[in-house]
Amino acid sequence: MTNPCILCVAITGSVPRKEHNPAVPITISEQVESTHAAFEAGAAIAHCHVRNEDETPSADPEKFGRLKEGIEAHCPGMIVQLSTGGRSGAGQARGAMLSLRPDMASLSVGSNNFPTRVYENPPDLVDWLASEMQTYGVMPEIEAFDLSHIFQAVKMQADGRLKGPLYVQFVMGVKNAMPVDREVLEFYIATLKRLAPDAQWCGAGIGPGQIMMNEWSIAMGGHTRA
Amino acid sequence: MTNPCILCVAITGSVPRKEHNPAVPITISEQVESTHAAFEAGAAIAHCHVRNEDETPSADPEKFGRLKEGIEAHCPGMIVQLSTGGRSGAGQARGAMLSLRPDMASLSVGSNNFPTRVYENPPDLVDWLASEMQTYGVMPEIEAFDLSHIFQAVKMQADGRLKGPLYVQFVMGVKNAMPVDREVLEFYIATLKRLAPDAQWCGAGIGPGQIMMNEWSIAMGGHTRA
Ligand SMILES: [Zn+2]
Numbered sequence: 001m002t003n004p005c006i007l008c009v010a011i012t013g014s015v016p017r018k019e020h021n022p023a024v025p026i027t028i029s030e031q032v033e034s035t036h037a038a039f040e041a042g043a044a045i046a047h048c049h050v051r052n053e054d055e056t057p058s059a060d061p062e063k064f065g066r067l068k069e070g071i072e073a074h075c076p077g078m079i080v081q082l083s084t085g086g087r088s089g090a091g092q093a094r095g096a097m098l099s100l101r102p103d104m105a106s107l108s109v110g111s112n113n114f115p116t117r118v119y120e121n122p123p124d125l126v127d128w129l130a131s132e133m134q135t136y137g138v139m140p141e142i143e144a145f146d147l148s149h150i151f152q153a154v155k156m157q158a159d160g161r162l163k164g165p166l167y168v169q170f171v172m173g174v175k176n177a178m179p180v181d182r183e184v185l186e187f188y189i190a191t192l193k194r195l196a197p198d199a200q201w202c203g204a205g206i207g208p209g210q211i212m213m214n215e216w217s218i219a220m221g222g223h224t225r226a
Numbered sequence: 227m228t229n230p231c232i233l234c235v236a237i238t239g240s241v242p243r244k245e246h247n248p249a250v251p252i253t254i255s256e257q258v259e260s261t262h263a264a265f266e267a268g269a270a271i272a273h274c275h276v277r278n279e280d281e282t283p284s285a286d287p288e289k290f291g292r293l294k295e296g297i298e299a300h301c302p303g304m305i306v307q308l309s310t311g312g313r314s315g316a317g318q319a320r321g322a323m324l325s326l327r328p329d330m331a332s333l334s335v336g337s338n339n340f341p342t343r344v345y346e347n348p349p350d351l352v353d354w355l356a357s358e359m360q361t362y363g364v365m366p367e368i369e370a371f372d373l374s375h376i377f378q379a380v381k382m383q384a385d386g387r388l389k390g391p392l393y394v395q396f397v398m399g400v401k402n403a404m405p406v407d408r409e410v411l412e413f414y415i416a417t418l419k420r421l422a423p424d425a426q427w428c429g430a431g432i433g434p435g436q437i438m439m440n441e442w443s444i445a446m447g448g449h450t451r452a
């Protein structure tokens with residue numbers, strides 16, 4: 001039995017706006033229809049961000065709730081993954097939507113630089129988000145922006161802060177963080193297999209590296225994000 | 227011609243106090259004599275932090291100046307390396323001592339988690355510290371707490387923010403950052419050789435991993451910190 005490739009679609013993200021690309025879905029109804037089209041095309045996970053009226057990122061649980069309901073209604077069986085990323089809010093506001101009990105939520109377990117600032121995931125906030133995910137039965141997708149984040153996720157699983165087989169996304173191509181690099185991707189995979197043989201992994205490339213990460217991830221037996 | 231192993235001594239650091247170990251040198255004269263003893267024993271680089279009267283970490287340039295003068299007087303030819311690390315100050319205060327023109331200074335080029343907080347090295351502060359080091363002719367020791375920091379240093383050298391052959395220290399064993407791991411150390415070395423063949427590297431283990439990192443670093447042809 002082979003391991004089927006899971007396609008995750010990140011329809012909106014937290015950065016691009018209509019001025020960059022008029023097709024970026026911003027309103028909840030645009031997001032639901034965009035996700036529906038991706039679902040018809042084969043995407044199995046919807047990675048979700050929500051936006052304010054002015055297109056800035058939001059972590060509003062009410063907006064997340066309407067998006068989750070819309071996707072569940074239009075895309076039966078699709079896995080809804082809500083972002084707890086730091087571009088959308090600060091501190092525990094980043095996890096306020098976890099009580100909606102989505103199937104999955106993203107979880108960064110370490111800190112790193114972003115293009116213009118520090119992506120701050122302090123240890124106590126990481127632990128709080130992980131415990132909220134356990135409370136509400138939400139499966140985390142670990143966002144590994146660097147090698148040590150894989151070690152941290154494995155340690156958190158070993159001591160019970162994370163449950164079950166890990167699902168780790170390797171993120172490459174963010175300026176001032178890890179670039180898109182094939183040898184690093186191979187080492188990430190080998191390290192995850194060494195430390196957590198039952199884990200699954202997904203490759204995500206940001207910006208121009210996205211297609212390359214898609215190709216490599218599929219060829220190397222992982223899942224991938226588009 | 228072999229590559230001689232350079233021993234760097236970190237006599238004080240920013241964390242341990244007299245209550246933890248009465249032998250930790252805190253005053254400038256204690257630091258100078260401790261460095262002198264290490265110099266006699268073969269240490270070639272002194273990695274320096276300074277402390278306030280109450281033993282808390284400081285970035286006071288006047289204190290750094292007296293320490294540098296003392297080491298230069300007692301240890302002729304020893305390389306003085308001042309810490310610009312984030313435990314001792316915030317923002318540009320971390321680099322106020324660079325105008326003293328020490329031989330070297332530590333430079334973190336990325337951010338990561340520390341035991342209880344985020345070790346914040348925002349991109350604009352990193353660039354400012356690097357440019358101050360060029361202004362004052364200070365050779366940076368890159369502190370690589372994670373794999374992406376190696377890539378970042380190489381990128382900074384390629385675009386001129388860092389000069390000359392890189393000197394990179396791999397730091398392992400800090401809680402919530404990279405643990406002491408031999409396969410990662412080997413991959414660090416291979417990655418640095420691939421990206422910057424003329425670079426030199428040093429291995430530093432924090433806490434109980436120190437001796438192991440010393441052994442591995444010497445065996446693998448690098449430099450090391452004690
Ligand atoms: Zn996202």
Ligand SMILES: [Zn+2]
Nearest residue numbers: 032033036074
């Ligand atoms: Zn629909």
Ligand SMILES: [Zn+2]
Nearest residue numbers: 239273309311
């Ligand atoms: Zn130090």
Ligand SMILES: [Zn+2]
Nearest residue numbers: 258259262300
């Ligand atoms: Zn002396």
